[in-house]
Structures are given as structure tokens and as C-alpha cells.
Amino acid sequence: xxxxxxxxxxxxxxxxxxxxxxxxxxxxxxxxxxxxxxxxxxxxxxxxxxxxxxxxxxxxxxxxxxxxxxxxxxxxxxxxxxxxxxxxxxxxxxxxxxxxxxxxxxxxxxxxxxxxxxxxxxxxxxxxxxxxxxxxxxxxxxxxxxxxxxxxxxxxxxxxxxxxxxxxxxxxxxxxxxxxxxxxxxxxxxxxxxxxxxxxxxxxxxxxxxxxxxxxxxxxxxxxxxxxxxxxxxxxxxxxxxxxxxxxxxxxxxxxxxxxxxxxxxxxxxxxxxxxxxxxxxxxxxxxxxxxxxxxxxxxxxxxxxxxxxxxxxxxxxxxxxxxxxxxxxxxxxxxxxxxxxxxxxxxxxxxxxxxxxxxxxxxxxxxxxxxxxxxxxxxxxxxxxxxxxxxxxxxxxxxxxxxxxxxxxxxxxxxxxxxxxxxxxxxxxxxxxxxxxxxxxxxxxxxxxxx
Amino acid sequence: xxxxxxxxxxxxxxxxxxxxxxxxxxxxxxxxxxxxxxxxxxxxxxxxxxxxxxxxxxxxxxxxxxxxxxxxxxxxxxxxxxxxxxxxxxxxxxxxxxxxxxxxxxxxxxxxxxxxxxxxxxxxxxxxxxxxxxxxxxxxxxxxxxxxxxxxxxxxxxxxxxxxxxxxxxxxxxxxxxxxxxxxxxxxxxxxxxxxxxxxxxxxxxxxxxxxxxxxxxxxxxxxxxxxxxxxxxxxxxxxxxxxxxxxxxxxxxxxxxxxxxxxxxxxxxxxxxxxxxxxxxxxxxxxxxxxxxxxxxxxxxxxxxxxxxxxxxxxxxxxxxxxxxxxxxxxxxxxxxxxxxxxxxxxxxxxxxxxxxxxxxxxxxxxxxxxxxxxxxxxxxxxxxxxxxxxxxxxxxxxxxxxxxxxxxxxxxxxxxxxxxxxxxxxxxxxxxxxxxxxxxxxxxxxxxxx
Numbered sequence: 001x002x003x004x005x006x007x008x009x010x011x012x013x014x015x016x017x018x019x020x021x022x023x024x025x026x027x028x029x030x031x032x033x034x035x036x037x038x039x040x041x042x043x044x045x046x047x048x049x050x051x052x053x054x055x056x057x058x059x060x061x062x063x064x065x066x067x068x069x070x071x072x073x074x075x076x077x078x079x080x081x082x083x084x085x086x087x088x089x090x091x092x093x094x095x096x097x098x099x100x101x102x103x104x105x106x107x108x109x110x111x112x113x114x115x116x117x118x119x120x121x122x123x124x125x126x127x128x129x130x131x132x133x134x135x136x137x138x139x140x141x142x143x144x145x146x147x148x149x150x151x152x153x154x155x156x157x158x159x160x161x162x163x164x165x166x167x168x169x170x171x172x173x174x175x176x177x178x179x180x181x182x183x184x185x186x187x188x189x190x191x192x193x194x195x196x197x198x199x200x201x202x203x204x205x206x207x208x209x210x211x212x213x214x215x216x217x218x219x220x221x222x223x224x225x226x227x228x229x230x231x232x233x234x235x236x237x238x239x240x241x242x243x244x245x246x247x248x249x250x251x252x253x254x255x256x257x258x259x260x261x262x263x264x265x266x267x268x269x270x271x272x273x274x275x276x277x278x279x280x281x282x283x284x285x286x287x288x289x290x291x292x293x294x295x296x297x298x299x300x301x302x303x304x305x306x307x308x309x310x311x312x313x314x315x316x317x318x319x320x321x322x323x324x325x326x327x328x329x330x331x332x333x334x335x336x337x338x339x340x341x342x343x344x345x346x347x348x349x350x351x352x353x354x355x356x357x358x359x360x361x362x363x364x365x366x367x368x369x370x371x372x373x374x375x376x377x378x379x380x381x382x383x384x385x386x387x388x389x390x391x392x393x394x395x396x397x398x399x400x401x402x403x404x405x406x407x408x409x410x411x412x413x414x415x416x417x418x419x420x421x422x423x424x425x426x427x428x429x430x431x432x433x434x435x436x437x438x439x440x441x442x443x444x445x446x447x448x449x450x451x452x
Numbered sequence: 453x454x455x456x457x458x459x460x461x462x463x464x465x466x467x468x469x470x471x472x473x474x475x476x477x478x479x480x481x482x483x484x485x486x487x488x489x490x491x492x493x494x495x496x497x498x499x500x501x502x503x504x505x506x507x508x509x510x511x512x513x514x515x516x517x518x519x520x521x522x523x524x525x526x527x528x529x530x531x532x533x534x535x536x537x538x539x540x541x542x543x544x545x546x547x548x549x550x551x552x553x554x555x556x557x558x559x560x561x562x563x564x565x566x567x568x569x570x571x572x573x574x575x576x577x578x579x580x581x582x583x584x585x586x587x588x589x590x591x592x593x594x595x596x597x598x599x600x601x602x603x604x605x606x607x608x609x610x611x612x613x614x615x616x617x618x619x620x621x622x623x624x625x626x627x628x629x630x631x632x633x634x635x636x637x638x639x640x641x642x643x644x645x646x647x648x649x650x651x652x653x654x655x656x657x658x659x660x661x662x663x664x665x666x667x668x669x670x671x672x673x674x675x676x677x678x679x680x681x682x683x684x685x686x687x688x689x690x691x692x693x694x695x696x697x698x699x700x701x702x703x704x705x706x707x708x709x710x711x712x713x714x715x716x717x718x719x720x721x722x723x724x725x726x727x728x729x730x731x732x733x734x735x736x737x738x739x740x741x742x743x744x745x746x747x748x749x750x751x752x753x754x755x756x757x758x759x760x761x762x763x764x765x766x767x768x769x770x771x772x773x774x775x776x777x778x779x780x781x782x783x784x785x786x787x788x789x790x791x792x793x794x795x796x797x798x799x800x801x802x803x804x805x806x807x808x809x810x811x812x813x814x815x816x817x818x819x820x821x822x823x824x825x826x827x828x829x830x831x832x833x834x835x836x837x838x839x840x841x842x843x844x845x846x847x848x849x850x851x852x853x854x855x856x857x858x859x860x861x862x863x864x865x866x867x868x869x870x871x872x873x874x875x876x877x878x879x880x881x882x883x884x885x886x887x888x889x890x891x892x893x894x895x896x897x898x899x900x901x902x903x904x
Binding site: 029030031032086087089093150151152192194196203204205206207208209210211212213214215216217218220221223224225227228231233235265268269272273274275277278281286289290291293295296297298299300301302303304305306307308309310311312313314315316318319320321323325347350356357392393394395420421422423424 | 481482483484538539541545602603604644646648655656657658659660661662663664665666667668669670672673675676677679680683685687717720721724725726727729730733738741742743745747748749750751752753754755756757758759760761762763764765766767768770771772773775777799802808809844845846847872873874875876
């Protein structure tokens with residue numbers, strides 16, 4: 001066995017115990033739980049590997065933990081990760097304790113073992129192995145680990161823009177990775193943006209007996225009417241101005257998408273038993289729609305009586321949580337303003353809109369040599385084929401680092417097709433976890449030698 | 453003071469203690485709580501006044517408690533009441549314990565003190581006073597007290613149709629009454645029907661990351677789309693066939709509605725701070741709409757993430773509770789079938805429909821002399837003006853007694869404009885409670901002497 005892989009094995013139990021301690025902190029940003037504790041734990045892990053650590057809280061941010069490590073080569077690779085996690089609800093659907101690490105059937109289960117505490121730990125473990133084998137790191141390394149990724153990185157942009165010198169780097173490895181059902185490794189070069197809104201319909205000061213529904217309209221009905229104006233059955237967002245800034249994909253992006261095996265989407269649809277895709281799209285068209293289409297999704301909806309049996313009540317309040325996924329060059333602030341204007345124009349002035357989060361979309365230039373370097377190292381270190389995604393369908397604050405530091409950002413990491421990010425029984429496979437530690441170490445070695 | 457009123461005063465503390473024991477039983481039919489205990493308590497109160505009691509459970513009904521009392525005149529007056537109550541949720545909006553009786557500022561507060569345990573107690577107290585003063589009852593009296601009124605009296609019709617001899621009577625005083633903001637007493641001669649449905653949209657086996665919303669539609673969005681096809685902004689139900697059986701009000705019903713002061717609706721709208729009435733109706737048109745229009749109301753709505761902050765999830769399940777209030781001669785079973793057919797036709801085969809309750813509408817013939825008798829007694833016993841309602845805007849199982857026993861049914865009782873039925877801080881005024889006990893006793897006296 002190669003010395004580095006052997007070293008990863010030697011410390012694997014310690015790595016998992018470090019991961020367990022992280023997962024046991026229920027750092028759910030949406031619920032304001034466990035944030036200082038998780039930031040402190042991240043700091044301690046960085047310092048234990050010899051990093052110089054700074055905590056940044058500009059604008060009231062949950063602490064952004066920055067770690068700086070010296071290395072032999074002068075180039076700097078930046079790792080972006082986050083220590084906050086999604087809520088664990090619905091708790092009854094977990095088969096293991098959500099805030100602990102369980103090993104079962106070759107899997108590691110728990111909230112955050114994939115998204116994103118697990119990935120952070122693979123990177124710490126890579127530094128640990130490199131230092132043990134070589135007595136130091138092959139290049140300079142920085143970490144930027146935030147605590148608001150799952151709530152749209154509300155303050156992250158203010159932090160990065162205020163600390164460009166501290167964060168300066170030559171390239172960035174983004175937070176996560178995915179092995180698809182054919183065991184290919186995705187190499188993701190961009191992210192969608194997001195505009196996350198809460199809508200509240202309020203029709204009266206108190207609930208009434210529902211017999212008054214003949215003359216007084218209820219909040220739940222008003223809300224469904226408003227929401228039904230947001231999108232058509234083909235997935236097209238009906239809010240005026242929503243597509244004004246959408247720019248066409250570049251020829252390189254189009255070409256990359258044409259290379260993505262369309263079974264990715266069919267696999268998910270079959271696995272969850274979903275019906276026909278939106279707009280009936282199949283094959284490459286479905287991939288294009290997943291990656292290049294703006295979306296409008298109702299993530300939550302509630303009002304009135306939600307328990308067993310019947311209660312004849314006219315609800316005075318009803319609420320919805322909506323996420324709009326954005327593509328270049330849509331602007332989350334403009335989307336929120338357009339929604340407000342649309343509601344007013346449709347006669348829904350009685351519906352309040354609160355912005356819970358906004359992020360800009362970003363894509364790395366597909367011609368950047370850093371992308372080719374990452375693909376090469378993945379192939380060498382894991383033997384896996386790679387699939388280049390010009391963008392993820394998901395969201396992350398790449399826009400707060402890419403244009404700010406003027407660096408390419410590429411995502412690869414430890415997840416797989418069944419990782420259930422954001423859902424009950426989130427997990428990674430043990431063999432992927434090991435593989436990813438070695439991959440991260442190899443990336444640092446190759447990156448040190450490149451760019452001369 | 454007249455001997456009967458004096459007797460009511462003498463036993464008033466005992467009456468309130470009996471009411472407290474009833475209210476302390478949380479007999480929420482929707483939540484299957486406290487039902488046998490409440491039926492037993494009703495039986496005990498009836499037996500304590502000398503009634504012969506039978507419990508009926510045909511078809512699996514919550515026990516329907518029937519009490520029979522001998523009296524001097526051969527005519528029989530039937531009292532209809534119910535011992536089940538609405539859920540107390542939202543608990544945080546109560547200023548008193550919901551399942552207890554609190555006296556405050558001339559009010560009696562607690563779940564059911566108005567709807568309908570309080571009214572039942574006024575009738576028991578009336579018997580008690582009459583027996584104390586006269587040594588017996590002026591006419592024969594029956595009680596039928598059910599335990600499913602708040603869940604659409606699911607089994608009540610099966611019970612009444614199987615026991616017409618036991619229930620046979622000459623007229624029926626219905627469960628409740630209301631004093632409006634001008635202190636007039638409403639005399640209600642009919643009820644709307646209801647069809648109460650639960651809809652469930654199910655789009656996948658598990659929730660997904662909301663980024664898949666670009667190609668897979670979520671359950672919450674599907675549900676809002678379906679619900680938005682049910683009704684237009686003017687309150688008209690858009691489900692094909694919904695109005696096919698609606699019959700025009702009789703000239704007598706039209707004339708009665710024209711006599712109802714329209715401030716009834718404006719008072720409610722102002723008190724709860726509601727916006728413009730549905731369809732912009734005002735005055736007598738608003739009263740007609742309240743009483744004669746079929747309705748479609750979303751009573752509850754839920755799915756996905758409903759807690760603080762943002763969670764980017766594509767919900768696989770979303771649910772709604774809908775009540776349709778029906779007018780003669782709409783049929784609740786047909787309404788449910790029409791909804792199913794409408795959802796199918798609109799492309800919503802993925803939405804399940806469960807019928808949680810159905811009741812037929814019913815109106816007593818406004819020419820029946822029993823209505824005039826009740827109005828006369830109300831005026832004599834309380835000094836109040838009366839307002840005849842050909843129907844309530846609400847629902848009750850009059851159809852399970854009126855056509856089955858071929859008797860007139862008229863509702864009068866102890867509530868007032870601020871009773872907050874079905875809502876937090878349900879209450880009655882102490883002076884109304886006293887007044888209603890005397891009213892019920894006078895009704896029995898006058899009824900005994902009428903009809904010869």
C-alpha cells in the first residue's frame with residue numbers, strides 16, 4: 001500500500017471520532033442552534049493541524065472560520081466548507097439518531113456526514129496524512145468554513161469582500177462531491193443562485209367559524225390563489241421580468257451538458273417514484289432544464305387546522321416558504337422585488353413577503369486549466385470517470401469567492417447518489433470517505449507542482 | 453321575583469358546577485378524546501332529573517344519549533344537543549385553561565360553555581327549576597345528545613333512522629342560540645349541509661433537495677394548483693355540477709332574509725378586521741350570500757418545512773382540509789364525487805380525496821306555527837326582539853331529525869355575538885346563561901298548552 005493511503009488507514013478511527021464530535025453538535029442555522037459550539041470545534045481541528053485561525057463575524061455573521069497553512073510551494077489552494085447543517089425534521093423518518101454518527105452496512109449515517117461536516121473532515125484528514133508522511137504540506141492551504149450555508153449564506157459575501165487579502169488564493173476546491181449511480185465522479189464548476197421567501201397571507205385578526213367563508217375570504221385560500229399565479233405546469237415562472245437577465249449558456253457550457261449522461265435524472269425519478277418530469281422533458285433536454293432553468297418551488301406551506309379529523313375554521317393566517325433557484329445573471333434582490341410587484345398587480349397586497357435568503361448564481365469559466373487538473377487527479381487517485389457539470393442544480397455562495405478573489409472554483413468530494421442530503425438518513429459510504437481523503441491529498445500534491 | 457326565576461338563582465352555583473364537570477372532560481371528537489366519559493356524564497345528568505336514558509351506538513356511533521321525561525300534557529318537546537366539542541388548538545391563544553370553567557368580568561369561559569355543553573346545561577337546569585316549583589314537567593320532554601356534531605355527525609343519521617319511535621316528538625328545540633350586537637335573539641329554522649374533505653398530494657416516496665424542483669414537481673405546488681381551481685374570486689365554486697341541485701329560496705325565505713338586519717355581517721367584519729366581503733356584497737345582498745350561497749373554504753393546509761428559517765426541500769406530500777357548506781338540495785356524497793371527477797379532469801389524479809364528514813342541508817317550513825310560538829316566548833321571557841333566520845350559515849344534522857320525525861326544528865339558546873364558538877376563549881355571558889334557563893322553562897310551559 002502506498003504510504004499516504006496507509007497513513008489514512010492508520011488514523012481512520014481518529015478521523016471518524018473527530019467527525020462524530022462535529023455531528024453531535026446540532027448546528028442547525030435555520031433554528032439558531034449549536035453555532036458557536038460548531039465554530040469552536042472547527043477552529044480546534046484547524047489549529048490541531050498547525051493552522052493559524054481567524055474568526056470573522058462581519059455584519060453579524062455566524063463565525064466564518066479561516067485557517068491558513070504554510071506549504072513548500074508558493075501557490076495557495078483554498079477549501080470552502082460549512083459547519084452548519086439542515087434541520088433534521090421530520091425526525092420520525094430517521095432510522096438512526098440524526099445528531100450522532102452511526103456505522104451500518106458500510107455506510108456512515110448522521111446529519112452532516114455528507115453535507116458538509118464529512119467533506120470538511122476528509123480535508124482535515126488529508127492534511128494530517130500529508131504532514132505525517134512528508135513532514136509538511138506541498139503547497140499553501142487555506143480553509144474558509146462558514147456557518148450559514150444552509151440559510152443562503154446570508155452574511156458570507158460581506159465577510160469575503162471585507163477580507164480579500166486574508167482569503168487570497170490561486171484556486172478553490174468547493175465543498176462537496178457526488179458519485180453518480182454509474183460510479184462516475186461529478187466535477188461541478190458553478191452553482192445556481194437562490195431567492196428564498198416567506199409569504200404570509202393575513203385576512204383577519206382572529207380565526208372565524210368557517211361558515212363565514214360565504215362572505216369573508218380565508219387566508220389559506222388567498223395564499224393558494226397567489227401561489228398558483230407563480231408558475232405554469234411546464235415549469236415556466238410567470239412573474240413578470242423573471243427571465244430578463246437570464247443569459248444563454250456559453251457554447252462550452254452547452255457542450256459540457258451534452259456530455260452529461262441523462263440517466264442521472266431518470267435514476268432519481270425512479271428511485272423516489274416521481275411521476276413525469278416537468279414539461280415532459282427527457283434525456284439531454286432534462287439535463288439542460290435541471291441545470292439551466294430558473295425554478296420556483298414551494299418548500300413549505302401551512303395554515304389553519306392541521307391535526308386529525310375535521311375542524312371547521314376559517315384561518316386568518318397562512319404561510320408559505322418559496323425558493324427560486326437562479327441562473328446567471330439573475331439577481332436575487334430583483335427577484336424579490338418582482339414578486340412583490342407581481343402580488344400587488346394580481347391583487348394580493350394582503351400577502352406579506354419576507355426575504356429569508358438570497359444568493360447570486362456563478363459559474364467558473366470552463367476553459368480554466370484548474371478544471372482539467374481536478375479531472376486528472378480524480379482519475380488518477382480514484383480510477384473514476386469524471387463528468388463536468390458547468391453548474392450544479394443547487395446553490396452555494398461561489399459568487400462570494402469567484403469574482404471577489406478572481407479564482408476558479410471546482411467542487412469534488414465525498415458524497416454519492418444515495419447520500420440523501422437535506423433528508424432523513426443522510427449518509428456517505430465508508431469506502432468513498434477513505435477515497436476522498438486520499439483524493440484531497442493528491443490534489444494538494446498536484447496543485448503544488450502545477451502553474452509553474 | 454317570580455318563583456321560577458328565584459328557583460334558577462337558588463341552584464345557579466350547582467348548575468355552574470355541573471357545567472364545570474362537563475367542560476373538564478376534553479371530549480374532542482376530532483381527536484377521539486373523552487367521548488365515553490362525556491356520554492356518561494350526560495347520562496348521569498339526565499337520570500338525576502328523573503329521565504329514562506338509552507345509549508345508542510348504531511353503526512359505530514359515539515354514544516347518542518337519549519333521555520325521556522314524563523309530563524302533564526301529552527305533547528313532546530325534543531331537545532337536540534351535543535357533548536363533543538371543537539379542538540382547543542391553538543392553545544397559546546387562550547387566556548384561560550380551555551378545559552375548565554373560568555368566571556371573569558361577567559363571562560363564563562371554556563371550550564364548550566357556548567357550543568354546546570352550556571346550552572345542554574341550561575335545559576337540564578330548566579327541568580330542575582320546573583320540577584322544584586311545580587313538582588313535575590308541564591309536557592313530555594325528550595333529549596337527544598350526540599357526540600359527533602363537530603365531526604359532521606357522521607353516524608347520527610343512521611341512529612335516528614333506526615330509532616324513530618324512541619325519538620318521536622311534536623317539535624324540536626335545536627342546540628344553540630345567539631344574541632346579536634343589537635341584543636336581538638336569533639331564531640334559526642334551518643342549517644346548511646357540509647361536505648368536509650381531506651386532500652393529499654403525493655408526488656414521490658421521499659422528500660428531495662429542492663434543486664430537483666427544476667424537473668420534478670413538488671406536492672405543495674401541485675396542491676395549490678389544484679385548490680386554485682376550486683373557486684373564483686367572487687366566491688363561485690368552479691367544480692362542475694356544484695350548483696345543479698341548488699333550489700331557489702321560497703318567497704317566505706326571501707322575505708325573512710330581507711328582514712335580517714345586515715349589520716350582523718358588518719359587525720363581524722369590523723370586529724376581526726377583515727377586508728372587503730367576497731364579491732363586494734353589502735347589506736341585504738351580503739345576508740343572502742351568507743345564508744343561501746354554497747361555500748368552499750380551505751380550513752387547513754400543510755406540507756414541507758413549516759419551522760423557523762429556510763429549508764430547501766421539495767416536499768413529497770402536502771395536505772389540505774376543505775369544507776363545502778351546502779344548501780338545499782345539495783347532496784354531500786355527490787359533492788365529493790364531483791370533486792374527484794373535477795380533480796381527474798384537471799389532471800390531478802395524483803391527489804387523493806378522503807371524505808371526513810358529510811351532512812345534508814335542511815330548513816323548517818317558515819309557515820310552521822312552532823316558529824311563531826318560539827318567537828312569542830322569547831319576547832315574553834327575555835324582552836328581546838327576535839330575528840328569524842330561515843337557515844344558519846353553519847351546519848348541523850337537522851336533516852337527520854326534521855324529515856325523519858316529520859317535525860319542525862327551531863334553534864334558540866344561550867350564546868351571543870362574542871361567544872367565539874370554535875375559537876380560543878369561547879364564552880357566554882352569565883346573565884344570558886340565567887336568562888336562557890328561564891327561557892327554556894317558559895318554552896316547555898307554553899308548548900304544553902299549545903296545539904289543543
